[in-house]
Amino acid sequence: MKGWTTLQGRAVALAQSNVDTDQLIPARFMSAPRSEGYGKFLLHDARQDDPDHILNRFQTADVLVTRRNFGSGSSREAAVYALVDFGIRAVFAPSYGDIFASNAVNNGLLPARISEDEIEALIAKIDDEDVSAQIDLSSGKAVIAGIELSLELDPVWRQKLVNGWDDIDLTTQHRDEINAYRAARAKTHPWVVPTSKDGAAP
Amino acid sequence: MTVPRTLLEKLWSAHEILRREDGTSLLWVDRHLVHEGSHHAFAKLKERGLKVEAPELTFGVVDHYAPTRAGAVAPDIRRMIETLGENARKHGLKLFDLRDPGQGIVHVIGPEQGLTLPGLLINCGDSHTSTHGAFGALAFGVGATEVAHILATQTIWQQRPKAMRITIQGALGAGVTAKDLALHWISELGADGARGHAIEYAGPVVEALSMEGRLTLCNLSIEGGARLGLVAPDQVTVDYLKDRAFAPKGAAWDAAVADWEQLSSDADASFDREVTLDSAVIAPTVTWGTSPEDALPITAQVPDPAQMSGARRETVRAALDYMALTPGTPLNEVAVDQVFIGSCTNGRIEDLRLAAKVLAGRKAKVPGLVSPGSAQVKKQAEVEGLAQIFTSAGLEWADAGCSMCVGMNGDRVAAGKRCASSTNRNFRGRQGRGARTHLMSPAMVAAAAVTGHLTDVRPLLEGRT
Ligand code: SF4
Numbered sequence: 001m002k003g004w005t006t007l008q009g010r011a012v013a014l015a016q017s018n019v020d021t022d023q024l025i026p027a028r029f030m031s032a033p034r035s036e037g038y039g040k041f042l043l044h045d046a047r048q049d050d051p052d053h054i055l056n057r058f059q060t061a062d063v064l065v066t067r068r069n070f071g072s073g074s075s076r077e078a079a080v081y082a083l084v085d086f087g088i089r090a091v092f093a094p095s096y097g098d099i100f101a102s103n104a105v106n107n108g109l110l111p112a113r114i115s116e117d118e119i120e121a122l123i124a125k126i127d128d129e130d131v132s133a134q135i136d137l138s139s140g141k142a143v144i145a146g147i148e149l150s151l152e153l154d155p156v157w158r159q160k161l162v163n164g165w166d167d168i169d170l171t172t173q174h175r176d177e178i179n180a181y182r183a184a185r186a187k188t189h190p191w192v193v194p195t196s197k198d199g200a201a202p
Numbered sequence: 203m204t205v206p207r208t209l210l211e212k213l214w215s216a217h218e219i220l221r222r223e224d225g226t227s228l229l230w231v232d233r234h235l236v237h238e239g240s241h242h243a244f245a246k247l248k249e250r251g252l253k254v255e256a257p258e259l260t261f262g263v264v265d266h267y268a269p270t271r272a273g274a275v276a277p278d279i280r281r282m283i284e285t286l287g288e289n290a291r292k293h294g295l296k297l298f299d300l301r302d303p304g305q306g307i308v309h310v311i312g313p314e315q316g317l318t319l320p321g322l323l324i325n326c327g328d329s330h331t332s333t334h335g336a337f338g339a340l341a342f343g344v345g346a347t348e349v350a351h352i353l354a355t356q357t358i359w360q361q362r363p364k365a366m367r368i369t370i371q372g373a374l375g376a377g378v379t380a381k382d383l384a385l386h387w388i389s390e391l392g393a394d395g396a397r398g399h400a401i402e403y404a405g406p407v408v409e410a411l412s413m414e415g416r417l418t419l420c421n422l423s424i425e426g427g428a429r430l431g432l433v434a435p436d437q438v439t440v441d442y443l444k445d446r447a448f449a450p451k452g453a454a455w456d457a458a459v460a461d462w463e464q465l466s467s468d469a470d471a472s473f474d475r476e477v478t479l480d481s482a483v484i485a486p487t488v489t490w491g492t493s494p495e496d497a498l499p500i501t502a503q504v505p506d507p508a509q510m511s512g513a514r515r516e517t518v519r520a521a522l523d524y525m526a527l528t529p530g531t532p533l534n535e536v537a538v539d540q541v542f543i544g545s546c547t548n549g550r551i552e553d554l555r556l557a558a559k560v561l562a563g564r565k566a567k568v569p570g571l572v573s574p575g576s577a578q579v580k581k582q583a584e585v586e587g588l589a590q591i592f593t594s595a596g597l598e599w600a601d602a603g604c605s606m607c608v609g610m611n612g613d614r615v616a617a618g619k620r621c622a623s624s625t626n627r628n629f630r631g632r633q634g635r636g637a638r639t640h641l642m643s644p645a646m647v648a649a650a651a652v653t654g655h656l657t658d659v660r661p662l663l664e665g666r667t
Binding site for chain 2 (some may be wrong): 003106
C-alpha cells in the first residue's frame with residue numbers, strides 16, 4: 001500500500017448518523033474477490049434506491065463528511081475496501097466504530113475525528129454542492145469548503161498513513177521478544193495450549 | 203504496596219510482549235478463530251508467502267455461509283466454504299466443517315468446546331468476538347489486515363482501551379433477560395456510548411446470570427461501541443467449563459482454575475468511567491429503528507421526531523420511514539410478518555428453552571425460522587423436546603449457523619417484511635435488502651410469533667415455570 005501526506009480533492013457530505021458497515025457494503029457482495037474492485041458496492045442499496053443519492057450525483061469523491069458513529073457494526077474490512085476503491089481517502093465524522101477506524105488506517109484511509117459542531121457547519125456549507133478539500137497529515141491541518149480544521153491525529157496512525165506501513169514488517173523485527181514471551185507463557189500457563197487437536201469427547 | 207488494578211489491566215499486562223513509546227502494545231494471541239469471511243486474510247498471507255505461525259492456537263469454523271435448510275447451495279456460497287476448508291488443510295488448522303458435530307456459530311462453539319477460557323486473549327475477524335469476554339477473557343474483533351497479521355505472527359498491535367464498569371443493581375424481573383438489559387443500556391448511552399472502552403459488567407444481576415446470559419450481555423457490547431466486554435470468572439464460569447472438549451484436564455485444569463481465581467478487578471481499582479443501572483426499571487425491550495440504540499420498553503410508543511431537534515430528528519424520521527412506522531403507535535400494536543430465533547446473541551440452549559416455554563401448546567400466527575447456535579445445541583434441543591415444541595407451533599427448525607442474522611447463506615427477510623428477531627443488528631438491509639428488523643429477546647420473539655405483533659411476553663409466561 002502506498003502512503004500519502006497531502007491530499008487535494010473533492011468533498012461530499014452524507015448527512016446521516018450511524019452509517020453502519022452493512023449499509024457501506026451489504027453482506028451479499030462480500031464473497032467477491034478484491035481484485036474485482038469494491039467501489040461499485042459502496043452504499044449499494046442506498047444508491048440504487050435513491051437516484052439523487054450524493055454518490056450518484058458525484059461519481060467521484062475523495063473526502064466524505066458525515067455524522068456520528070460512522071462505520072459502526074461488523075468488522076468487515078470490505079466496508080473500507082468499498083470506500084477506498086471508490087476513491088475516498090478520508091472520512092470526517094464526530095465518531096467511528098473502533099474496528100472500522102483501525103481497518104481504515106490499515107488501508108490508507110484517514111478516519112478524521114472532528115467535533116459535532118464542526119461537522120454540522122461543514123454539512124450546512126457543503127449542502128448540495130461538492131466542494132474542495134485539502135488535507136496535510138504532517139501539519140495535521142485540513143481545509144474543507146473554506147473551513148479550517150485541525151486534526152487530532154494519533155501519531156501511530158499518522159505514521160502508518162504517511163508511510164503506507166504494514167504491521168507484519170514491523171512485527172517480525174521483534175521476533176526474539178515474541179519467541180521469549182511464547183516460551184515463558186508455555187511455562188507459566190501450561191493449560192493455555194489445547195493438548196488435543198480434536199478435543200476429548202465431551 | 204501494589205497499585206490496585208482492573209481486570210482489564212491484569213489481562214492486558216499478562217499478554218503484553220512489549221510496548222512502544224507511543225503506548226501501543228504488542229500482544230500475544232492465545233486463540234485465533236477464523237471463518238469463511240477470513241478469505242481476504244488468507245489471500246494476504248499467500249501473497250507474501252507466509253504460513254500460519256501457531257496452527258495449534260488457530261481454529262476454523264463454517265458459520266456465516268453455512269446452509270441451514272435443505273436444497274441446492276449457490277455456487278458462491280459453496281466456494282466460500284470450500285476456500286476455508288482448503289486454507290485450513292493447507293495450514294494444518296482444526297476445522298469445524300459442515301456436518302462436524304462441533305460445528306456452529308464461532309461465538310457459540312468457542313465456549314461450548316472449551317476453547318474459550320478465562321485469562322486468554324482471543325481474536326476473531328468478527329465484531330461479536332466481545333462475546334467471549336463473558337469468561338474473563340480479553341476478546342475483541344479485528345479486521346482482515348489484522349487477521350492476516352495474527353495468522354502470520356500470533357500477535358496483535360493494540361492500544362489499551364479505557365476501562366468502564368457497568369454495575370447493574372437489583373434483580374431482573376420475570377420475563378426480563380440479559381438481552382433486555384443490553385438493549386436498555388445501549389438506548390441510554392447510545393450506539394457509540396462506550397466507544398474506546400472495555401466494559402466490565404458487574405453487580406448482583408451479572409453475578410446471578412448464567413453463562414448464557416453473560417455471553418448475551420458481552421456479545422452486545424459492540425452494539426454500544428465497546429470492542430470488549432468482560433465479566434470476572436467465578437464458580438458459574440468454572441462449572442460451565444469443566445469437562446468441555448478442549449478445556450484443560452487433570453493437573454492442568456487445577457492449575458488453570460487457580461490462575462482464574464486471580465482474575466477480578468481489585469476492590470479499589472479505579473475505572474475511567476462508571477455507570478450504574480437499576481434493573482427495576484428494565485422491562486422487556488424492543489427496537490423500533492435502524493440502530494440498536496433505538497430501543498424502548500414494549501409498553502412504550504413509537505417515538506415522534508417532531509419532538510426532537512437537529513440531527514436526531516432527521517435520523518429518527520429516516521429510521522421510521524425505513525421501518526414504515528407511525529409516531530405514537532403503541533409498540534405492542536406493531537404487526538410482524540415473520541420471526542427469527544438464533545444467532546450468536548441468542549441461539550444458545552437457554553435461549554431456546556425460554557422461547558419454547560412461551561410457545562409450548564401454542565400456535566404461531568406468523569411463519570418463522572429457528573436456527574440453533576450450534577450442532578450441539580440442536581442435538582440437545584431435540585433431546586429435550588424443544589424442537590418438537592417449535593415445529594408443533596408451526597415454526598421451521600433448521601440447522602446451525604449465522605442464518606438470518608446476516609443472510610449470507612441465503613436465509614433472508616424479503617424487502618418490506620417485518621421480522622421479530624433475536625439477533626443483534628437492526629441495520630438497514632442487514633437481514634435482507636429492505637428488511638425491517640425488530641430486535642428483542644428470544645422470549646419476546648416467541649410472544650410475537652404467538653400473537654402476530656410485538657407483544658409483552660410477561661403475561662404469556664404467567665403460570666409457566
Ligand atoms: S450470528 Fe450474526 S452477529 Fe453472530 S457471528 Fe454470525 S453473522 Fe455475526
